Structure formats: C-alpha cells, structure tokens
Amino acid sequence: MNVKTKSDEILRGVGLTKVFGMGAGKTVAVDHVDFSFKKGEVISIVGESGSGKTTLAKMLLALTTPTEGEIYFEGELRNVASHGKRKEYWKNIQAIFQDPFSSYNIFRKIDSVLLDCIKMRGGRNFSKEKKEDLMREACSFVNLKYDELTNKYPFELSGGQQQRLMIARIFLLKPKILLADEPTSMIDACSRATILDMLMDLRNEVGMTPIFITHDIGLAYYVSDTVYIMERGRFVEYGTADDVILNPQEPYTRRLLSDVPKLHEPWDLSTVG
C-alpha cells in the first residue's frame, strides 16, 4: 500500500542530479537538488543562464532522464519508463516555453492546436459544436477572439498573441502542474502583466500548480509563494517570496538582486568589471 507522506504535496525531488559527459570534461548541470512542492503553490526557480534551471525543468517534464535521484508525483515514485507512461504523465504536467514563435508547428492551423488539446482530454468524439464551444471558451479566457483566429496559422499572430494561445492550450488541458519556462522574456514589458495575470487566473480556475523558471527575479517576486534561487546546479537559497527578495541571506541572491535596476534604490554600476 502506498501511503502519501504529505497529502497536499504534488511534486517532490530527492537528490535530483543530471550530469552530461564523462571524466574530466563532465558537466554537473543539476547537483543533488531536493524540493517539495505543494498543490496550488506558486513556485519560481530563479537563476542565470547556465544555472541548470532548464535542465531541471526538462527532468520535471520527463524530457530528460535524471542521472541520479528520484521524483515523486503526488507522493508516489514517478514512473515514466515507457512512452505510454510518459504520455500518461503528460496529462498531469504541461509547459509553456520562452519562445512563442518556435513553439508551434508552422504547417498546422490554430484550430488544430486547440483540437489536439481537446482530444488529449478525451474529447475526440465530441460534437463539432461542443468542440467549437470549448475552443471559443479557451480563446476568450485569454482575450483572443476565436472567430478571428480560426483558419489562421500561428505565425500570423503577434508574439503576445501566440503566448496567449499557449495559455489557451493549457486552459483546455487543465494539467495539475504547469511549467512556465521564461514565459514573458520575449514579450514586451508592458504586456507581461497580462500574461502573468492570465496564468494566475488559470491557476485559480483549474487548481493548477504553476512552476516558473526564470532569470527575472522581479517576476518571481510578483507572482510566487515560494522562490528558489539556483546557482550552478544547486538551490542556494529558498523561502517565501518576501523572505528571499526583501531579506536575502546568501551573497549570490544579494548579487542577483543588486544587478537588477529598481525604482526606489540606486543602481550601483561601479561594481561592473
């Protein structure tokens, strides 16, 4: 009998490690990382490029196999050994990536993107009207007009619209966990709030656990309950958003924060090499 150790825990990692290469030239991208995420908790993993955050994301998404360590989903050891099991897992965890322009198959129209999602949730045999209703609902959730989009290709939309369409996908798929890898870094600063609010609304609506992977510590501070700071494959600090950002303990966290221009503090450029 499997006993769930924490009934509200959705994802746990124990000693998660990913090593690339062998011998002297090997790279430890993720170095014995531990974590426990609760259902509905908004998590951000903050790190610069090379910190290992994307590799960690890929392991969480079962896109790459850990070298060491275990992942527990809803208290049980995750089994993604076969393609079939991975597909089952992907009903529970989905992702939005940084580059909306390269996330789509350029040969398929927008309708097919959304219909795929409906099928994945068992709606293959829904009537045409029901499918259209679902697609319309998903589009309106992200402030896109389905009637204007139908028959268009994704590349006919702006970056912000494409990213919102990605969110519409998630609205249809209703995964338990959403991994958002730099969801707004290619979006205009003034449109970022829209995307973030939509993701938060989605979390409230479907009870999803969002995990943000980002280099933008400001974004992490705005949306998160818990922030993890990642440096060279390890979590160097973590805690509530207020604790980590307003009261950072680790020198690396402090440095990350001082590198970001703020509005109510001078920006010390004298430390630049």
Added chain:
Amino acid sequence: MTNIVLDVDELTTKYITRFREDIYAVDHVSLQVEEGRAVGIAGESGCGKSTLALSLMGYYFPPLHYSSGEIVIDGQNITEMHPEHVRKTILGNEIAYIPQAAMNALNPTMKVINFIEDVIHAHHPRMPKKEIYELAVERFQLLGLPPEVLQKYSVELSGGMKQRTVIATSVILSPKVLIADEPSSALDVTSQKMVIKMLKDLMDKGIVKAMIFITHELPLLYHVVDDIMVMYAGQIVEKGTVDEVIFDPIHPYSRALMGSIIVPEEGLRDVKLTAVPGTPPNLKNPPSGCRFAARCKYAMPACRATSVELEDIGGGRSYRCIIPEDELRKAYEREDKER
C-alpha cells in the same frame, strides 16, 4: 544657454507597402536633446520607436521613406542634404545608431580590428591602419574593454562582450548623438549592467554629447536617461523628466505603462499590475480622433471626434489628451486609493 545638439521638428516618415499604401509610422514627432542629456523613448512594440530611431539618421532605405519635417544636428540640417552626403559625412561622424541585436553586425570572418578599420575607412578612407589601431586601443581602454578583444573573432566573444564591442565601434569617431535601440535586451542581467555602464561612460566622458535610448524596459530608463518621451501609434503622447513621467504620469497610456513595471521591491506584491487590453490601432487607417481612445478607460465621445495635439503645459512637460491635467490626476488618485 545649453547647446541643443539634436533638434527634430515635426518629423514624419512612412513605410510604403507593396500595395502602395502609406503607413505613417512616425507622425509629426518633435524633440530636442540638449548637450549632456539623454532622452529615453518608451512604448510598446509597434509604437514606432525603432522607426523613429532609424528616421533620425536621415538616411532612408525603402520601404521607409522621408515625408516631412526637419532634423538638425548641432546646427546642421541633415534633412536638406543629399543622401550620399549624409551617408559619408553624417552617419558615424555626427550621429551613430545601434540597432536591436547590434552584436549580429560583427562579421564572423573578420577580427574585430578589421571590422573597425572597415567602419573608419567608410568615412576616412585614408586613415592609416596604425592610427586606427591606436585609436581603437585608446578608446577600448577608456571604456573598460580589454584591447585583446581587437585581435579576436566575434565567435570568441560572449554576447555581452560583442554588444559592447559594437557599441564602442559605432562611436569610435565620437559622433555628437548616439541612438541606442534596445542595446541590452537579449543579454543576461550581468551583461546588461556592463552595457548600461558603457553607455553612461560614453556620456560622462564626453565621447558623445547626447543620447537617445529606446527600450520597453522602464526601470532601465530610470537609471540611464534624464528625460522620457512616451510614444504611441507613431506619436509622442507625453514628455517630461524621468522622475515626472515614471512617478507622476499624466497621459492614461503612460500611467498604464508605468503601472506595469515589475521590479523586485517592497510593495510590488501589494498592487495589481495594470495591463492595457487590446492592441494599438492599425496605422494604415489611423483613427481620426485620439489614437488611444479605443483602449482608454477615461475615453469620452469627444476623444474620438477630433485629433488631439501635444499640449505643452510648461516646464518641459507635455501630453496629448483633451482631458485637463488635474481631472486626470484626480481620477488616478481615486483609483490608487481603491487598489
């Protein structure tokens, strides 16, 4: 009286599409930059800020065409000059432009020093290589770049180093005005700091006399420029100092922009960020009234009726809205209390 290095008067430039439609991406824009000052241009994608940057060079490639207005750099009216004369004597010498992703300008088959020789020879064909090298070393050292970079190929340099190299190269002839379009986007935060420091050094050390900095990242502007102009649908909608526009915006669009700033500071989690619904108007057929009316929560029928001028309210401040300043401020105060 301070010298006005860049004086732009009612500049209008357009894109001519292959269907022969005119799209006025820069619509009667006027601005002045005094010696020693930096001006930031803020606005969302598609507002025309990059087109404005290109237009200020005075050298146009189709489909971008000059329509009307004047650009005067340190007393020289470049809009009256022949394009070849502009290319030879103005570009690089009087005004330099760093486009987005400027680091891609580095030719991967050339060493940096050869690239710099190319740039200089385009304007001073007879400068000897030795002199170019000495100038490059001196300038690089002044800007905190290791002179060893001169002997490297661009593939050997990091993104941040490439960007700084291109910036240093573009101002090697000490132009009076530098126009930087998103010079630090696509760079990690540490490289961004280095690029920003270099731009500030260029001004502080007098290498350039005036700068125009274009970005959609407002916190950057706050630390780099003295004045801000907010652009929307090809027009300037507000002007003021950086403190005025960021902390006390008048135009509803400026206010929405400033309300969408995300900085890791206390208070960020207490307010809901503003997001302006909708998209900018299609400039093929711009609306006859206020261009922001369709997305503005304070819009009245009068807003859509006639076009709105940029109104100077004194002290270098101006904004483009028919609603009086104090009424807007009262509305903002009410909203702030409710948030």
